[in-house]
Amino acid sequence: MLLAIDTSAGTSVAVVDRDRGVLAEFSEHDTRRHSEVIGTLIAEALKASGIEVAALSGVAVGMGPGPFTGLRVGIAAARAFAFGAGKPVVPVVSHDAIAFAALEGMKRAPGSIAAAVPHPLLVVSDARRREVYWSAYSGSDEQGLPIRVAGPGLARPDDLPNLPELTGRDGSSSRAGGFDRYERLDADAVSAAALGMFAESLYLHRRPFAGPDALYLRAPDVTMSAGPKRVS
Amino acid sequence: MSTVHPKPGSAASASMILPQGSVAHRQEPLILGIETSCDETGIGIVRGSTLLANVITSSMDEHARYGGVVPEVAARAHLEALEPALRAALAEAGVTLAELDAIAVTSGPGLSGALMVGVGAAKALAVALDKPIYAVNHLVGHVGADVLRTDGTSIELPTIALLVSGGHTSLLLVRDLVSDVELLGETIDDAAGEAFDKVARLLGLPYPGGPHIDRVAEGGDPKAIRFPRGLSQSKDMAKHRYDFSFSGLKTAVARWVEAKRDAGEDVPMADVAASFREAVADILLTKALAACAAYGIPRLLLGGGVVANARIRELAAERCAAAGVELRIPPLELCTDNGAMIAALGAQLVQAGFPPSTLDFSADSTLPVTTIQA
Numbered sequence: 275m276l277l278a279i280d281t282s283a284g285t286s287v288a289v290v291d292r293d294r295g296v297l298a299e300f301s302e303h304d305t306r307r308h309s310e311v312i313g314t315l316i317a318e319a320l321k322a323s324g325i326e327v328a329a330l331s332g333v334a335v336g337m338g339p340g341p342f343t344g345l346r347v348g349i350a351a352a353r354a355f356a357f358g359a360g361k362p363v364v365p366v367v368s369h370d371a372i373a374f375a376a377l378e379g380m381k382r383a384p385g386s387i388a389a390a391v392p393h394p395l396l397v398v399s400d401a402r403r404r405e406v407y408w409s410a411y412s413g414s415d416e417q418g419l420p421i422r423v424a425g426p427g428l429a430r431p432d433d434l435p436n437l438p439e440l441t442g443r444d445g446s447s448s449r450a451g452g453f454d455r456y457e458r459l460d461a462d463a464v465s466a467a468a469l470g471m472f473a474e475s476l477y478l479h480r481r482p483f484a485g486p487d488a489l490y491l492r493a494p495d496v497t498m499s500a501g502p503k504r505v506s
Numbered sequence: 507m508s509t510v511h512p513k514p515g516s517a518a519s520a521s522m523i524l525p526q527g528s529v530a531h532r533q534e535p536l537i538l539g540i541e542t543s544c545d546e547t548g549i550g551i552v553r554g555s556t557l558l559a560n561v562i563t564s565s566m567d568e569h570a571r572y573g574g575v576v577p578e579v580a581a582r583a584h585l586e587a588l589e590p591a592l593r594a595a596l597a598e599a600g601v602t603l604a605e606l607d608a609i610a611v612t613s614g615p616g617l618s619g620a621l622m623v624g625v626g627a628a629k630a631l632a633v634a635l636d637k638p639i640y641a642v643n644h645l646v647g648h649v650g651a652d653v654l655r656t657d658g659t660s661i662e663l664p665t666i667a668l669l670v671s672g673g674h675t676s677l678l679l680v681r682d683l684v685s686d687v688e689l690l691g692e693t694i695d696d697a698a699g700e701a702f703d704k705v706a707r708l709l710g711l712p713y714p715g716g717p718h719i720d721r722v723a724e725g726g727d728p729k730a731i732r733f734p735r736g737l738s739q740s741k742d743m744a745k746h747r748y749d750f751s752f753s754g755l756k757t758a759v760a761r762w763v764e765a766k767r768d769a770g771e772d773v774p775m776a777d778v779a780a781s782f783r784e785a786v787a788d789i790l791l792t793k794a795l796a797a798c799a800a801y802g803i804p805r806l807l808l809g810g811g812v813v814a815n816a817r818i819r820e821l822a823a824e825r826c827a828a829a830g831v832e833l834r835i836p837p838l839e840l841c842t843d844n845g846a847m848i849a850a851l852g853a854q855l856v857q858a859g860f861p862p863s864t865l866d867f868s869a870d871s872t873l874p875v876t877t878i879q880a
């Protein structure tokens with residue numbers, strides 16, 4: 275049983291269970307109200323799910339990529355909630371949750387084994403400043419988990435189809451001619467329910483979670499001073 | 507204790523979704539305070555007006571190469587510092603999360619992205635623990651720090667409060683800590699702390715400027731150069747009697763230094779630093795004491811990181827003594843931004859019987875001082 279939080283786009287909070295599926299999900303699409311709505315959405319999701327904090331096994335959180343001001347609110351909330359509840363944080367790449375839902379991993383019975391489905395998929399989300407975040411998937415594996423072959427990255431939209439060859443997880447490289455043959459999925463929301471179910475599947479199949487750091491993909495905006503300027 | 511009112515149209519009733527407003531110990535509440543308005547991640551724990559822990563993690567070193575606080579760098583640092591600071595504060599106080607009566611958090615004013623980290627974390631922590639949350643004003647928190655003094659004295663109200671840091675320069679009239687604070691004036695451009703940083707850079711001194719200006723000013727003549735006192739002329743009195751301006755002062759120092767260098771002369775660093783520092787201290791205290799006189803309030807409280815400046819403290823003591831004004835300066839670690847002052851203000855609100863904030867408050871970078879609790 276997981277509380278799942280993602281603020282890489284809007285704000286989405288869910289309570290999910292590996293066996294019972296999505297127990298509650300509440301989302302706010304507005305990308306400027308993360309810190310305002312986060313507390314209420316968590317409280318609402320818990321209430322609607324009927325799950326006690328003590329019954330959770332962890333807190334899944336989308337680590338991005340996403341615009342940093344909002345992204346950070348969800349990570350801060352997940353860490354603080356987990357600290358308060360005495361539960362582990364389960365970091366997940368937000369784009370993986372989008373791919374997981376798109377590749378129908380959500381529809382499969384947990385733990386079921388089926389054939390891998392090849393399905394070149396390019397998940398793209400808005401990074402503002404006329405750039406996009408992207409992640410490329412070759413399809414889903416036998417467990418229905420998306421296979422990320424490149425990304426997450428940051429690019430100008432025009433550069434996307436021409437990004438250089440992709441390197442597979444096994445280190446093999448395939449000249450794919452950029453992302454031309456990938457189905458492009460432009461996502462403007464990340465579902466915490468999908469994120470949570472994806473995290474449950476990762477756990478079930480003993481797959482690694484994401485790293486502990488926020489996927490900002492951009493250095494902070496700073497202008498290095500060139501020393502004091504003359505005023506006279 | 508009291509009911510909270512859901513905003514019209516909210517999906518669920520407040521009683522269903524909010525941590526309940528009953529604070530177990532109204533007299534000596536155990537409060538954890540979270541402060542992330544600028545570049546210090548502060549977690550403090552108080553029981554009533556007794557300080558139990560005050561853990562401060564500063565990202566100052568990361569800003570040093572930029573010569574000033576970079577908001578995004580500060581916000582990233584808060585995210586990483588929060589949990590270790592929470593752990594350290596609980597250990598220092600020797601209390602558990604379960605024992606807390608409420609969480610208090612700075613909701614403004616401050617750097618927006620930085621505030622949001624603390625607000626997001628505080629709300630989630632409050633929900634996880636099912637504890638009430640108090641969203642409080644950072645500036646009033648600086649005043650609230652004074653209740654944590656251990657010398658047995660307690661703050662007497664009303665008081666004038668001068669709060670000076672790298673992020674704010676404000677003059678307040680505090681009639682009641684939890685219900686009546688008025689903004690008399692504030693800086694219309696740079697904060698005083700920023701002026702120290704900018705002049706330090708100009709003199710080739712490292713960031714943060716305050717301690718380095720202090721060091722270089724040692725032995726300098728504070729009267730060597732008459733730098734301007736911003737907004738101190740009679741024409742300024744109508745609109746800006748209690749406001750401050752430091753950008754003209756910074757420019758005046760730059761001009762003076764450039765003229766010296768252009769003339770091929772050595773810049774008398776000690777005199778420049780001492781004269782600049784004197785100009786800042788003079789205008790701050792002139793206006794603060796003018797407010798004391800105008801409002802008939804013989805009490806002045808200082809707060810904010812710039813209070814660490816030795817000359818400002820010294821001049822404050824001199825001028826207050828001469829004017830018959832009682833001067834209060836909380837211990838330095840409670841003057842700089844910290845979570846204990848936020849916890850202390852939260853405790854005052856609990857003790858006064860105020861209901862908790864609703865969970866939907868926002869991080870407000872321009873929260874007015876009249877909003878003591880959001």
Ligand SMILES: [Zn+2]
Nearest residue numbers: 671673810843
């Ligand atoms: Zn401050």
